[in-house]
Structure formats: C-alpha cells, structure tokens
Amino acid sequence: MTAYLLKRLIIAALTLVLASMVVFAVMEILPGDPARLMLGLNASADQIEVLRNQMGLNAPLILRYLHWAGGLLSLDFGRSYTYSVPVIDLVRERVAVSLPLALIALALSTLIAIPVGVFSASRQGRAGDTLAMGAAQLGVAVPNFWFALMLIYLFAVWLRLVPAGGFPGWNAGIWVALKSLILPAVALALPQAAILGRVARSALIEVLNEDYIRTARAKGLPYHAVLWRHALRNAMIPVLTILGLQFAFLLAGTIIIENVFYLPGLGRLIFQAITQRDLIVVESIVMLLVAAVIVINLLVDFSYAIVDPRLRGRQ
Amino acid sequence: MKLWKTILAAAALSLAAATSAFAARTDLTLGIVLEPPHLDPTAGAAAAIGEVTYANVFEGLTRIDDNGQVQAALAESWAVSDDGKIYTFKLHSGVKFHDGSAFSADDVKFSLDRARAKDSLNPQKPLFAHITDVTAVDPATVKVTLDGPQGNFLYDMGLVAAVIVGKGSADGNKDKPIGTGPFKLDHWAKGSEITLVKNPDYWGTPAALDKATFRIVPDAAAAVPALLSGDIQAFANMPAQDALAQVQSDPRFSVVIGATEGETILSINNKKPPFDKLAVRQALASAIDRGAIIAAASNGLGKPIGSHFSPGDAGYVDLTGVYPHDIVKAKEYLKEAGLENGFSATIKLPPVPYARDGGQVIQSQLKDIGVNLQIIPVEWAEWLSQVFTNKDYDLTIVSHVEPNDIDIYSRPGYYFQYDNPKFNDLIKELDTTVDNDKRLELLGEAQKILAHDVPAVYLFELPKIGVWDAKLQGMWTNWPIEADDLTKVKWTD
Numbered sequence: 001m002t003a004y005l006l007k008r009l010i011i012a013a014l015t016l017v018l019a020s021m022v023v024f025a026v027m028e029i030l031p032g033d034p035a036r037l038m039l040g041l042n043a044s045a046d047q048i049e050v051l052r053n054q055m056g057l058n059a060p061l062i063l064r065y066l067h068w069a070g071g072l073l074s075l076d077f078g079r080s081y082t083y084s085v086p087v088i089d090l091v092r093e094r095v096a097v098s099l100p101l102a103l104i105a106l107a108l109s110t111l112i113a114i115p116v117g118v119f120s121a122s123r124q125g126r127a128g129d130t131l132a133m134g135a136a137q138l139g140v141a142v143p144n145f146w147f148a149l150m151l152i153y154l155f156a157v158w159l160r161l162v163p164a165g166g167f168p169g170w171n172a173g174i175w176v177a178l179k180s181l182i183l184p185a186v187a188l189a190l191p192q193a194a195i196l197g198r199v200a201r202s203a204l205i206e207v208l209n210e211d212y213i214r215t216a217r218a219k220g221l222p223y224h225a226v227l228w229r230h231a232l233r234n235a236m237i238p239v240l241t242i243l244g245l246q247f248a249f250l251l252a253g254t255i256i257i258e259n260v261f262y263l264p265g266l267g268r269l270i271f272q273a274i275t276q277r278d279l280i281v282v283e284s285i286v287m288l289l290v291a292a293v294i295v296i297n298l299l300v301d302f303s304y305a306i307v308d309p310r311l312r313g314r315q
Numbered sequence: 316m317k318l319w320k321t322i323l324a325a326a327a328l329s330l331a332a333a334t335s336a337f338a339a340r341t342d343l344t345l346g347i348v349l350e351p352p353h354l355d356p357t358a359g360a361a362a363a364i365g366e367v368t369y370a371n372v373f374e375g376l377t378r379i380d381d382n383g384q385v386q387a388a389l390a391e392s393w394a395v396s397d398d399g400k401i402y403t404f405k406l407h408s409g410v411k412f413h414d415g416s417a418f419s420a421d422d423v424k425f426s427l428d429r430a431r432a433k434d435s436l437n438p439q440k441p442l443f444a445h446i447t448d449v450t451a452v453d454p455a456t457v458k459v460t461l462d463g464p465q466g467n468f469l470y471d472m473g474l475v476a477a478v479i480v481g482k483g484s485a486d487g488n489k490d491k492p493i494g495t496g497p498f499k500l501d502h503w504a505k506g507s508e509i510t511l512v513k514n515p516d517y518w519g520t521p522a523a524l525d526k527a528t529f530r531i532v533p534d535a536a537a538a539v540p541a542l543l544s545g546d547i548q549a550f551a552n553m554p555a556q557d558a559l560a561q562v563q564s565d566p567r568f569s570v571v572i573g574a575t576e577g578e579t580i581l582s583i584n585n586k587k588p589p590f591d592k593l594a595v596r597q598a599l600a601s602a603i604d605r606g607a608i609i610a611a612a613s614n615g616l617g618k619p620i621g622s623h624f625s626p627g628d629a630g631y632v633d634l635t636g637v638y639p640h641d642i643v644k645a646k647e648y649l650k651e652a653g654l655e656n657g658f659s660a661t662i663k664l665p666p667v668p669y670a671r672d673g674g675q676v677i678q679s680q681l682k683d684i685g686v687n688l689q690i691i692p693v694e695w696a697e698w699l700s701q702v703f704t705n706k707d708y709d710l711t712i713v714s715h716v717e718p719n720d721i722d723i724y725s726r727p728g729y730y731f732q733y734d735n736p737k738f739n740d741l742i743k744e745l746d747t748t749v750d751n752d753k754r755l756e757l758l759g760e761a762q763k764i765l766a767h768d769v770p771a772v773y774l775f776e777l778p779k780i781g782v783w784d785a786k787l788q789g790m791w792t793n794w795p796i797e798a799d800d801l802t803k804v805k806w807t808d
Contacts, residue, residue, distance in 0.1 A: 032696025036704060038352070040360020040438045042717065050434050082352035083505065084489055093505055149536060156544040164544040165537055166530055169504050259534040262541075264506025268533070272506075276352065277696045 008301070012294045019290045020072065020283075024065050027279045033057075034081050034277040055081055068283065077284040082276050087284045090269060097167055098265040101181050101188070102250035108189035109196055110243065114232075116193070117200025117239075122227055124205055133201065139194025148187035148260045155183060165261040184261045188254060192246050199242050203235035210234075236307045244300035248293045252285075340806040341525040343787070345799060346532040346547040348554050350506065353489035356475045357430060360438035362716065362797040365475035366551070367509055367529050369798035372413075373478035373494035376404055376423065376457075377469050383628055383718070383795030385469050389418070389479055389495065390457075399464025399749045404457045410518040412481040413492075413499040420451035425482045427459065439476040464747045466754055467719065474718075475796060497522040497802050507531060511801075523789075523805035542568065542782065549783035549790060551799045556668060559614060562782055569785045572616055573792040574627035577714035577777030579617065579669055581677060584708055585770050586732035589658060596769035598648035600638035602684045603677060609775045612673030617775030622762035623721050625776055627793055630755035634766035634773075645684045657685020660709040664690060665698040669777065670712040677712070703730045714777045718796050721761050722746075724770055733770035 035051040036043070052058050059067075071078055077087035116136070120129040156164035163180050170177050207213065208231050216226045255267035266285065273281035305311045351363035356373060370378060378388035390404035410418035429435060431443035445468075448460040461468065471477060484493035492500050497519065498511035508530040513522050530547055532538050535554040539561060541547040552575075555562065563570045581599070589595045605619040618626050621634030649655055664674040671692065678688040688710070693701065702708045708730075715723065724733050725742040738761065745757045766773070779794045789803035 030696070032694075032700050033704070034696075036699050037696055038359055038361075039436060041703065041715075042439055042441060043360065043436075044440060047436060047440055051436055084353060090505065145536070149540065152537075152540045152544075156546070157540050160544060164540045164546045165532070166541075166546065167504075167507050169507070260537050262507075262530070262532045262534065262537055264504065264531075268506060272350070275694060275696065 008298060012298065015294060016287070016290060020069055020287055021065075023283050023286045023290075024068065027283055028061060030274075030277070032277045034279060037277055038082060068280070072284070072287060077288075078280040080273075080278055080281045082273075082278045082281075087281050090281065091266070091285060091288065094264060094266045094269045096170060097181075097263055098251055098254070098267070101185055101254070101263070101265065102247060104181060104185040105188035105192065105250055106243070106247055108185055109193040109246070112189065112193040113196035113200055114239070116197040117204060118227060118232060120197070120201040121204035121208060121231075122223075124208075129201075133198065136194040136197050139190050140198075142191070144187055144191050145256050145260050147190065148184070148257055151183045151187055152260070165263070167263050180261075180263075184254075184257050184263060187257055187260075188250060192250075196239065196242055196246070200235065200239050203238045204231055207231045207234045233307055237304055240300055240303050240307070244296050248289075248296050251292060252289050339808055341523065342527070343524050343549060343801070343804065343806075344508075344528045344530055344547050346538060346541060346550045346553070347529050347799075348531075348533060348552075350531045350533075351509075354492040354500065354503070354509070355480075355488035356478050357426070357437050357480060357485075358489060359436075365797050366799045367511075368492055368494070368496075369475050369478070369796065370496060370800040370802055371498040371511055371527070372492050372496045372500060373480070374496050375473050375478045377473035379470065379473040379718075379796050379798075381791045381793055381795070381800075383793070385473055388473070389423075393469070395749070399747075400461045402459045402461070402468065403452075404459070406455045406457065407518055408455055410495050411516050412484060412495055413514060414481065414484055416481055416483055418479070418481070418495050419454040420457045421454075422482050423457045423479055424449045424451045425485070426479045429480075429485065430477070437476050439471075439474060442471045442474070442477075464749055466746060466748045470719065475798065498524075498527060501526070520802070522802055524801060527801050527804075529799075549781075549787055551779070551781055551790065552794070553780045553782040555780055555782065556614065559780065559782075567785055569781075569783055569787070571781040571783075571790070571792050573779040573781055573794065574618065574625060575716065575777045575779045575794040576625050576628075576718040576720075576796070577716040577794075578620060578623050578625065578720075579612070579673070579712065579714040579774045579777050580623065581772035581774060582702075582708075582711045582713060582731060583769070583771050584706060584710070584730075584732055585734075586706075587709060589652060589654060590660075590709065592652045593768065594648045594652035595654065596772075597638060598645045598652070598684060599681065599686070600769045600772050601641050601645035601648060602686070603680050603772055603774070604640040605635065605774060606640075607680070608673050608676045611676045612669040613775060613778060616778040616780065617669075618778070619775050620773045622766040622773055623715070623724065623771070624758070624762045625718075627776075627795070628719070630758040632759045632762050634762060637766045638769070642683055649684060649686075655685075657687065659687040659689065661689045661691050662710040662712070663693050663698065663702055663708050664712055666692070666694050667714075669714060673712050673774065706730050706732055712774075716777070716797065721758065721765070724765060731770050735764065735768060735770075738764050738768075 035048045039047055039051060068078060079086055080090060083090060116132050120132045123129045152164050155161050162182055167180050168176055213226060213231060216230050252266045252270060254265060255271050258265040258268045270282060270285055347363060347366055349363045351367055352359055352361050354364060354368055356364050356368055374388045376388060376390040377385050380386050389406055391407050392405045394403045406420060412418055427446060427449045430437040431446050445461045445465050446459060447462050450458045452458050480488055481493050497514050497517040499514045501510040501512040503509045508528050510528045513525045532541055535556050538550065538554050539558045562568050583590045583596060585591060609615055609617045619635045621637055624631050662674055664670045674690055678690060681688055702711050722742045723729055724731060725739040741757060741761050745754060748754050748757060781790055783790055786807050788805055788807055791800055
C-alpha cells in the first residue's frame with residue numbers, strides 16, 4: 001500500500017511539473033498584449049513599455065517561467081495584472097462560491113441519480129424503467145443554459161422565491177447566500193444526475209446478473225436487501241469514477257451557468273482573465289485546478305478500496 | 316400553483332404598499348455588462364471604470380453633462396488669457412475627499428502633474444502633454460499653462476481620465492477610490508457587485524439615492540429575467556439584443572434609446588493595396604447598404620452616419636448621401652481602379668455582436684460587386700495586437716467610442732494608415748482655435764473630407780439602450796461619455 005501510494009505521489013508531482021510547462025507555454029503563445037489591453041487605444045508606445053516593464057513582461061521567457069514556478073512551490077501565486085491584487089485572494093473569493101456550489105450540485109445529483117438508477121435497474125425493461133431512462137435521456141440532451149433560464153423564469157420572475165442571479169456573499173447570511181445558489185445548483189445537478197443515473201443503472205444491471213446475486217436470493221435474502229447491500233455496493237466503482245470526473249468539472253467548468261446566474265465563480269474568473277490576458281491569473285488558477293483534479297483522482301482511487309475490500313490488499 | 320401565485324402576489328403588493336406609504340425608495344441596483352478591472356479612472360482605459368466612478372465618486376475641474384456640454388464641477392469658474400494659453404481656475408471651497416482630507420489647489424496640481432509625468436499610465440496622456448506648467452496660486456486658485464491655445468481644453472478637463480485625485484490617497488484608488496463626489500465606495504465584491512453609498516459630507520447638492528449597487532451581469536440572456544424579477548432596476552445600456560421587444564411592451568419599464576459617441580465603422584487599411592486606391596474605397600462605400608447593416612447589427616436602432624461624427628454633437632453634418640447605396644456605381648468605381656473582376660480580402664471581426672453580425676451582412680453585400688471577404692473572428696486581445704498595433708489587416712469593424720475623436724485620422728501611425736496633409740492641417744488649425752463658431756465650421760469641413768475620401772466606411776452611431784424602472788428618474792439618455800451619473804437619479808411614486 002505504501003509503495004503504491006508513493007508511486008501515485010511521484011506520478012502526481014511529475015504531472016504537475018509537465019502541466020506547468022504546458023500551461024505557461026500555451027498562455028505565452030496566445031497573441032495579445034496585456035499592457036495594451038489595460039491602457040487602451042489612446043496610450044502611447046512608451047507608456048506601454050513602462051507598464052510592460054512594471055509587470056515584468058520584458059524579461060526572458062525562461063526566467064519568467066522559473067520565477068513563476070518557483071513562486072508556486074512556495075505557494076506564492078503572483079499578482080493579477082488587471083486587478084493588481086494577489087491571485088490567491090481572487091481565488092479565495094471565487095472558491096467561496098464555486099466550492100459550495102459544486103458540493104451542493106454533487107450532493108443533489110447523487111441523491112437523485114442513485115435512487116433512480118436502483119429503481120430503473122430493479123425494474124429493467126418495465127414501464128417505470130423506460131420512463132426514468134427517458135427522463136434521463138432528456139436531462140442529458142437539454143442544454144443547461146436553457147434549462148437554467150427556464151428555472152429563472154419560473155422561480156425568480158414568476159414565483160419570486162429566489163433571486164434571478166448574483167451572489168450576495170456569505171456575509172449577507174448563510175440562508176440568503178444559499179438561496180442564490182439553489183437554482184444554479186439544480187441547473188448543474190440535473191444533467192449530471194441524468195448521466196450518473198444511467199451509469200448507476202447499467203452498472204447495477206450487470207451486477208444483478210452475477211451468480212452470487214442468485215445465490216444470495218436462493219439463500220432466502222429479501223430482494224431489497226440483495227439490491228441495496230450486495231448489488232449496489234459492487235456497482236459503485238463506475239459510479240464513483242463518474243462522480244470524481246463530475247466534481248472536477250463542477251469546480252471550474254461551469255462558466256455557462258455562472259454567466260447565466262452572474263455568479264462570481266472560478267470559471268468566470270478564468271474566462272475573464274483569458275480575455276484580458278491576465279496571464280498570471282490564468283496560469284496560476286489552471287495549476288491549482290490541475291492539482292485539485294489530481295487530488296480528486298487520488299481520493300477516488302482510495303474510495304475504490306473502501307467500497308471494495310478486495311482492492312485493499314492489492315499492489 | 317395559481318393559488319400560490321395569488322397569495323404571493325397579494326403579500327408582495329401589501330408589502331409594497333406598506334413601504335411606499337412612508338417614503339420613496341432610496342436604493343438602486345444597476346446592471347453593467349463588464350466589471351471594471353479596478354476603480355482608478357486615471358490608470359486604466361476600461362470604460363467600466365468611468366461608468367461606475369465618473370461624477371459619482373470622482374469629479375474633475377469641469378464635467379460633461381448628459382448633452383455633452385461642459386459644466387463647472389470642482390472649479391466654480393475660470394478665466395482664459397487672451398492668447399488662450401493660460402487657464403486660471405477658481406475652485407470651490409469646503410470640498411473634502413472621502414477620507415476626510417480637505418481638497419485644495421495642491422491636489423489639482425498633483426493630479427495634473429501626475430497625469431502628464433514621464434511614467435504616467437493615464438489612458439489619455441497625450442491630452443495632458445499640452446500642459447507645460449501647473450501652479451497653485453492659493454488654496455482656491457490654480458493656474459494651468461499650455462504650450463499653445465487648446466480649443467478643447469475645458470472639455471478635456473471634464474473627461475473621465477482627468478478627474479482630480481487626492482495627494483495622499485491616489486496610490487490606493489484602484490481598490491479604494493477616494494474622490495470628492497456625492498457617492499463613496501462602500502464595498503466591492505469582486506466579480507459580483509460594487510456598492511456606493513451617499514457621501515454625507517458632499518460639498519454640492521446631495522444625491523437623492525442613499526445606496527447604489529452596480530451588479531455585473533455579463534450575459535445578455537440573464538439581463539432580461541434580472542430586470543423582470545426586480546433584482547435589477549436599471550441598465551444604462553442593456554445588452555438586450557432580441558429581447559428588447561419583450562421589455563418594451565412591459566409598462567413597468569422605460570426604454571430610452573439614446574446616442575453614444577460610438578462611431579461604428581468599417582475600418583480600412585489605407586496603405587494596403589488595393590485599398591490605397593480611392594476608387595476601391597469609393598466602391599466599398601457605394602456597395603454597402605447601411606439600412607440592412609443597422610437592422611442586423613443593432614436591431615435597427617443605430618443612426619446612420621456618413622462621416623466620423625456623432626449625430627448628437629454640435630457641428631454634425633449629415634453626409635450619409637455622399638455615396639448612396641448603388642451597386643452599378645460601385646462596379647464602375649471598381650472598373651476605374653482596374654479591378655472589374657473584383658478581388659478577395661479579409662475582414663477581422665472583434666467579439667461584439669455589432670461587428671460579428673454586421674460583418675456577415677457586409678460580406679454578402681460586397682459579394683454583389685465581386686469582392687469576396689473572408690471573415691476572421693478575433694478576440695479583443697488579438698484585435699488590439701494584430702489590427703490596432705501591428706496593422707496586419709485589410710478590413711475590420713469597430714466602434715470608436717472616444718468622444719470628439721475625429722482627430723484620430725491625423726495621428727501618425729494610427730491603424731487606419733491614412734495620411735492626408737490637407738486633413739492634418741485642418742486638425743492642427745482646429746486644435747488651436749478657441750472660437751466656437753469657427754471650431755464648428757472646421758469640424759464640418761473635417762467631416763466632409765472624410766466622407767468623400769473614405770478612409771473608412773461610416774456605418775452607424777452605436778445606440779445607448781437605456782432600460783429602467785418606469786418610476787426611476789434622472790438617468791442619462793445619451794452617452795456623450797460612458798458614465799452612469801447617478802447624481803440626479805431618484806425614485807418617484
């Protein structure tokens with residue numbers, strides 16, 4: 001187990017180094033001068049030079065990479081060109097929105113998907129299954145910004161139960177803040193739940209056809225006990241894999257939903273930073289996300305061992 | 316469901332009735348599309364900085380009003396020397412910055428010297444370059460000396476980048492703007508909203524609003540429900556696009572279409588063959604149909620223009636008829652240029668609806684005279700470096716939103732690559748002319764030269780689509796400068 005852990009950690013570190021090079025190189029290749037963007041059309045060439053020097057953009061590429069990467073090692077993520085505040089402060093503000101949102105959406109999607117998956121699998125081919133999987137198909141197919149807008153019109157414009165968008169900040173009170181995350185979380189969760197539900201169903205159907213399920217039934221265990229205790233647990237591995245992927249996506253890939261609900265999340269920060277050529281912000285945040293994905297994958301690997309005792313002894 | 320709604324509506328109504336019985340509202344939430352990168356108008360070109368801070372947080376010596384006219388602001392009066400080189404400003408007394416420090420002539424000297432300093436990052440630095448000396452004669456008097464008469468000097472002092480900042484607070488303005496205005500910054504939740512509150516110590520007429528929140532709504536689709544739900548009560552310029560009709564038919568809202576300073580033009584690289592030939596540019600001007608472009612690129616709301624001048628400004632001359640839409644004539648021009656079989660070129664389009672939508676219409680219109688355009692979509696950063704800085708383009712569509720900017724055609728090295736000595740002389744004369752009637756006459760001549768010489772094809776003036784609660788008064792109709800001046804905004808019942 002220790003050797004396995006060590007190997008995984010070394011691979012993770014190598015991935016980070018490689019990713020830092022790729023991210024840095026890609027951002028440098030992008031055309032566009034951050035100084036010109038900040039100073040606008042009326043600025044003179046020497047003004048732009050002054051600003052470029054101030055931002056350290058005139059130093060050689062390698063030096064800038066080493067400076068940035070060295071900073072990352074000591075957890076110094078640099079300063080944003082446009083906002084002129086430390087990147088880590090920006091990230092902290094945005095994570096306070098994105099992380100709770102991702103967690104709520106993930107919880108919602110799991111709470112919906114697992115029961116639906118179990119329900120469908122246990123009624124395979126019957127009307128209930130067809131209906132549930134039809135709904136799931138719809139959930140996958142409907143574009144989420146459209147779905148989000150429908151939610152807004154229904155719950156914010158018509159019923160006025162929640163705000164149409166925006167995030168008042170956690171200082172405004174937990175309930176007020178949560179209220180503004182409900183619709184985006186639902187809009188994010190339903191398509192995810194649809195995918196997850198289908199995966200859960202097919203994994204479960206496969207397990208239900210195994211011999212040991214028949215044995216368990218034959219020894220007199222009631223159907224629901226077999227389904228929930230023996231079958232579901234064995235079907236969890238593909239479900240957990242998808243969950244891990246979805247969580248990574250929810251952390252930063254939610255730019256469309258963040259735009260529709262004008263939430264100040266990580267996805268929008270990255271998008272904004274790319275259009276403004278705030279290179280250091282993009283580079284540092286992407287690295288943080290790479291790290292987050294690696295950690296999530298490690299956690300998923302460990303969780304396999306928890307649901308499946310056979311994996312604990314291996315490697 | 317229906318019952319629910321009735322109950323909720325009743326509750327909302329009784330609540331509204333209860334509050335309105337006491338007093339009119341004093342808070343306002345406005346939607347803005349782009350978040351300002353920071354809040355120091357003297358250190359960044361982003362229009363959103365001025366939208367939030369101009370006249371609300373920061374004030375200049377003069378200010379520009381809703382109609383584009385120069386008004387007194389921190390300077391209560393001024394005198395100009397006979398040679399037009401020395402301006403003596405008399406300042407208001409009793410003015411305080413938001414941090415409590417007193418405003419005086421020293422702050423004016425500091426602000427102007429800072430803007431024209433060698434390492435200045437002021438986005439309008441070239442304008443300040445004409446200042447040769449600033450002297451604080453006494454705490455309430457400032458003398459500004461110029462290198463020559465500047466016809467537009469008082470106007471320039473009212474621009475967003477010319478606001479007066481405090482000597483002791485200027486360096487922190489990006490995050491904590493300290494001005495002299497009727498509002499001060501309460502808090503800025505980055506990515507989300509900027510909240511201003513009334514400045515109780517304001518020297519002039521106090522604002523009617525106690526609190527104003529600028530909420531960032533980047534998505535056009537989100538803007539409409541935000542308005543309908545009442546979360547946002549005003550958009551100075553709404554990214555409405557196709558949804559405008561929906562809001563227009565709703566009596567709860569006022570929709571006010573105003574003018575901006577945004578001349579939307581088909582810019583031409585005047586040095587690049589075949590566009591260096593006048594006949595080719597004339598062919599382009601004759602081939603385009605402004606009506607169709609305006610319908611597609613601005614929902615039919617933009618005003619057609621025939622030169623680089625806003626129809627809302629004094630001195631405007633209607634030159635839209637110089638090259639009327641005429642395919643036959645356009646083909647003749649091409650023939651004259653020896654290109655009767657047409658040619659191919661590229662058009663680089665920045666990521667704004669007016670450019671992307673307008674570009675497609677222009678592509679199909681030019682196809683009629685045998686000019687094949689290849690559309691290249693670019694983002695702003697690419698546009699700035701490829702088109703604006705490196706002049707690597709044939710055609711592009713862009714809106715020039717700077718006010719009074721007809722002089723850009725005389726700037727050496729500007730991306731149009733247009734060089735007309737006659738026009739340059741005219742602008743030089745204009746710069747040094749102080750007499751208003753003479754200025755308007757010169758401006759008219761400048762417009763005519765551009766209209767006939769076609770250094771760019773003039774399309775339309777970008778509209779300002781103001782949408783706000785019908786009970787709200789005092790919002791700007793026009794955008795002579797991009798500012799959401801809230802000093803006179805109030806709720807009525």
